[in-house]
Amino acid sequence: MPYDVIIVGGGPAGLSAALALGRARKRVLLCDAGPRRNAAAEHVHNFVTRDGTPPEEFRRIGRQQLAAYPNVDVRDAQVDGVEGSSGAFRAAVGADTVEARRVLLCTGMIDELPAIEGFGDLWGHAVFQCPYCHGWEAQDRPWGYLSRAADSSHLLPFALLLRGWTRDLVVFTGGAFEVPDEAALRLRSAGVRLETAAVARLVAEGQRLEAVELADGARVRCEVLFAHPPQRQVGLVGALGLALEGDGSVRVDPMTRQTSVAGVYASGDLTTRMQGAILAAAAGTHAAAAINAELTMELATSGAL
């Protein structure tokens, strides 16, 4: 007997989708392979009822709540490939082949951290991507924003956004691009300093950031650094040949969350740059509702219900 839906990825998007599909009496298999986007973070913030919860605890509660639904199976396993077509997919899960009518990808994104000394060790502790997630705890401290050439059009609005949490802000371009005069002027008028030299390393004491060291050895005091490293999709997304948007996110129909491949849906970070746990959870519920409506109509009219 095939599963109705196989969900690949057990972060907020996948857990939330499994809950909705489980409650809709669908047979669901949720597979999760482990490393998740916020693995390095100490707490999940900005998720109502879960503000301040450690990421592992967040997932534990999600799985505990799924355990109440016997029609939902959860496996700690990687999905290595998916073949077939809508109504009759076959997924390679570890050594097994699992059949499912629909596939929902909630595989997140992989952050490709730059090779700056100290960056990887401080990611999730003093180097963050989102001020809504980690700004409150570090408010009024010396902050930096390490911008990339690819994000240069985003530099001004993001730097001005950060000013909402601190007056002490330095923007680092790492020598990678020129900041237009008008943007530099607006940064200065907002009290934001600009450092255009290449960044040599992050100076830290344990997981506490102290300064950003520039190529000439000068140190700029900085306790929290924001950055948006490039992201890539997991291999399964490429293997399925899904159409992508220009920013690399998976293209989905806004109403149904179906991808360019019939019967394959996607929710969460892999589909958007508006990334956050509660947004991913909501998108998971959205996809679950769309899949359930379609499947239920199909099963009811074919006499399978």
Ligand SMILES: Cc1cc2nc3c(=O)[nH]c(=O)nc-3n(C[C@H](O)[C@H](O)[C@H](O)COP(=O)(O)OP(=O)(O)OC[C@H]3O[C@@H](n4cnc5c(N)ncnc54)[C@H](O)[C@@H]3O)c2cc1C
């Ligand atoms: C350092 C850091 C801190 C953050 N802090 C916050 C915060 O405080 N608040 C907030 O709202 N957001 C925060 N975020 C963002 C948040 O983590 C993401 O938006 C959220 O986790 C996205 O959920 P998701 O379900 O789409 O993906 P993920 O949570 O990344 O989950 C995807 C899952 O899919 C699994 N997977 C991938 N491929 C396969 C496969 N082939 N087979 C099986 N499983 C697979 C992965 O192992 C992973 O477990 C943070 C992000 C980072 C990087």
